[in-house]
Amino acid sequence: MTDIAVDIIDLTKCYGDFVALKNVSLGIQDNEFFTLLGPSGCGKTTLLRTIAGFEDVSQGAIRLYGEDIAGLPPNKRPVNTVFQQYALFPHMNVTQNVMFGLLRLGQGDATARKRVTEVLELVQLTRFADRLPSQLSGGQQQRVALARALAPNPKVLLLDEPLSALDLKLRQAVRLELKQIQQDTGITFIFVTHDQEEALTMSDRIAVINDGQVQQVGTPREIYEAPQNKFVANFIGETNLIGVTVVDVSGGNATCTLPGGAQFTCPAAMGATAGPGHLSIRPERVAITAPETGVLQGVVARQVYLGTDMHIDITPTGGETITVRLQNSETTHIPGNGELVGLNFEAGSARLLVD
């Protein structure tokens, strides 16, 4: 039919007066690892719950492979969820938990058992088939939750911060596993996280959400390298925001006046307009030069040692502090405090944002 697995059209969700989701529109492709990324309380869980059917929508529509699912209760929707706290049935062992959905779909005992064996193998839990959830570690429980949601072979799998209860090491290992499982099964994953690193490493595409609104949708590279607005630039990785006066925007490029008076032309985000604005530039893309060759001049305010890297904070004349990231090697010249330096960056590294 169509390549869009989940089509969210102008969705708004209110709790009384509070608007949790505002005009959200997203087209999630079939077979895609799609991530909803945003700070705590931005509405990620709410969006996932409306797709699963636990919350009704105030306005807008959700289509699953072209079919409007607004009227369907959760148990009629061909999507499964991996819950944030797993929600494994405590009185059922691993096999019974994983088999639950299969039996409800009317599969026979033998067929269901065969599928359980298959899925437990996929998540490497065969040895624990007879254990109760309380007899498993957090990581193992997380896999049971995944197995249970995968077993009925849903068209779409919803994952609500499934890794947040794991410690850092385990989390990093499971990321790759999860991505592998998604590719092997070909199921569309909608993955919720507030961890930008997780989002960048796992996703095919990311939707950055803030205050119930979609800020930007794109591949990890697009999100990181071409942020649309100040929120996205700040939330994903570290960035310097340089206040500028935009003289002209045309053909996707902007000409602006930097603090200190230099003219600079760089790519502009869609919808950026003339007037006061902000450039985003990543710390690793700024070079320290001799004062007269830089587009900006400033005084070194402080150095921060980070192991492999150094952060140098520089205060430009008439602007806010800019952080430069330098590799910590013997050949790198690290300027001293109070030294006057120049700052330079490629046009392609900077970007004019929508405020």
Added chain:
Amino acid sequence: MAGGVVEKSTSNTSTYAGLGVFMMLPAWAIIGFFLVLPVATMLIYSFLTKEFRGGVIWEFSLAAYDQFFFDRGLFGDDPARIEWTYILIFWRSIWQAGMATFFCLLVGFPTAWFIATRTGANKSVWLFLITIPYWVNLLIRTISMKFLIRDTGPLNEWLMASGLISDPIHIINTNFAVQLGLFYSYLPFMVLPIYASVERYNLAFSEAAADLYATQWTTLRLVILPAVKPGIIAGCILVFVPSMGAFLAPDLLGGAKNFMIGSLIEEQFKGNAGNWPFGAAVSMILLSMVLIVLTFYARQQGKEGAH
């Protein structure tokens, strides 16, 4: 699980052995004075000979138990036949208590569920409202009910005034009246333990079940009920056991035809007509039955825990 808990408490007692014994004294004293002593007294009395004006003669006798189970005719020399009178009373008590438990569960579960799923302060308000009637003494409540449901009582008057019925419905002195009395007396004992376990129930389990294609009924049967089972069982015991031995409701609402064990026992200790050894024997039989049920339940729980 159970093993771990036992281990822990053992190590505690060894560390604070002296203090532990001291702390256990009140419990032992209470169990000794209020449980072992009275039950032992009853047990002994049930094997004594009755004194005609109430009280006992200190002489061993099986007469009380004999009277309960066997009918030996007027002069005691006919061949023994089973005496059905008391067994029937027993059976009626079990039946009444069972029905009361059933109806309390039927009403108590949704009530408990409703209260436990309210938010914040509302919860306390509902709980408070549920307990208010129980500040009044059981005797007074039962007598009030008698007045409410009698043929000329407000219930019938109201129903007749509203034109729903033309003649009063005869409720008082029926099994139904006893049932109503038991139900009303013990409903909170069903609601509160179930409330406690529903309160601990994580609603995410219901969502997970729905997410895995379960209908609401399947969710109730396979996920909710197993999770709140301890509360349900506690509630059933707390309603069934006192209902079995109840005497206020059957006495005041049921009349002579709807005699239950509680009333039978009460009669034996009242005034001159009583028979103390017989009353004690009936109590012991009641107690044994309850113990058998509880032991059976404990066994069952033990098996499930070990699983």
